[in-house]
Amino acid sequence: MSELGVGRPTKRRPGAAVGGLPVADPRPVLDGAGADAAVVGLRCTQCRYPVPQRRIPWCPVCYGSVAEARFATTGIAWSSTVVQIAVGGRKPPFALAYLDLDDGPRVLVHLAEPAVVPIGTRLRITGTDDGDLVAEVAA
């Protein structure tokens, strides 16, 4: 029997972050810079529900029509963690947080500093790193 996997196709799926083929980017988008910076997404024209992604067919809460919206880059931390394993191209340690934007949805962000922050900490999205939203503790 030949050594496993050598010289034969493997089962790794296309689309995986490692060893796969590129896919359309599903992440939330940061638009503009400085005071004009905003997370862009959609908001329901009826119930005002905010969504951090685009091209959904209707409001998933009330089925109303949705329109493009710009959300604040500031908000409060719902939770955070420091990941200590390599994930895709990310080398440990790196910190992730769920950030509830002031006038918008909950988004996943990378934290500039690899440390857990208390619940409710004010955060500000300052930019992106390889397409990921990056936030730091607001002054």
Next chain:
Amino acid sequence: MTGVMLWGVGTSQYRLQPEKRVEELAWTAIAEAVADAGIQPWQIEAIVVGTVFGPPGVATRVQRGLGLPGVPMWTVENACASGTSAYHEAVEAVRRGRFGCVLVLGVDQMSTLFSGAIVPEATDPEGASSLPLPGLYALQAQRYMQEFGVTPEQLAAIAVKNKRNGLDNPRAQLRDKAPTIEEVLSSRMIAEPLTFLQCCPTTDGAGAVIVGRERNNPNDLRIEASAMVSGALWDHRSPDVWGYASVARAAEQAYEQAGRSPAEIDVLEVHDAFTIGEIITLEALGLAPRGKGAELAPSGHTARDGAQPVNPSGGLLSRGHPLGGTGTAQIAEIAWQLRGTAGARQVARHRVGLVETMGGGAAGMDGNACVVTILSVP
């Protein structure tokens, strides 16, 4: 009550076995389940397969070895709840009279895909941002610990309990030794606060379950309830930590179907892919009020000799977690417990058992799906 009976169960070994073909894992489990049900293969009227990573076509490649040409067959994928989702569809099909005997197979071979943690899904908004599954559960744990004052030692107690139970499970992947609280906490950090020994291992395995109509067989178990829910939005409005609400929705339906309360459950197998998962799940199942689930393991309530043993098999933390292969293994353990044939793992009170599997990972949803089923000795 569903009017549907569990006729038989079987599983493969749960361990790293990349040298085996994935069909071989399935055939081992199916052969045991068919023998356990006391039927001949040709009595199987339909096949439902639960698998996440397949590969595509695995159900037909398995079928080719069974001699069941042309039977209705379908494959379902609901992340970690794929095996129990397949089971739920089989129970529903029998309950509605579509078939009299259905084979359920849950299977996945992880070792040929991942060398460590599952690589996050690149088409998912959070997966694309490098959120690994232990990271998702770590965010849940951080929130829960800060909100309710739960300690790392209480988290670690889940791993100690389940890995100790797993020592007596000859089919579990991890059987070498049971760690202490200190050893759990001092193992390598994966995603704060979850250490290596609080994460289930990568595993290959298959479980098979045969469900059917009522028949006069003393080996059969009554399926009192089977409930499946898909995910709902989990967002800035949600009062609960991720995952809680999907389990609670499925549990509410299952208790209502069975006409039972949480206190009536004698033994449970629940989704403990990470230690925090068992705590949140037991609260959602009503075994403890919100914020008190972390006390169940340290107090001994969920120990094998406790009032309501949870994961006597060792759970995912010992058995390992071949995603599609997990739910059917959980059902097999509860079947053995209810029949009183679980050997060294046998719990004292075993008339009513519950299985819960929650699959998740799609961003912004409180789960991909959750299944809760309640079984009893007729």
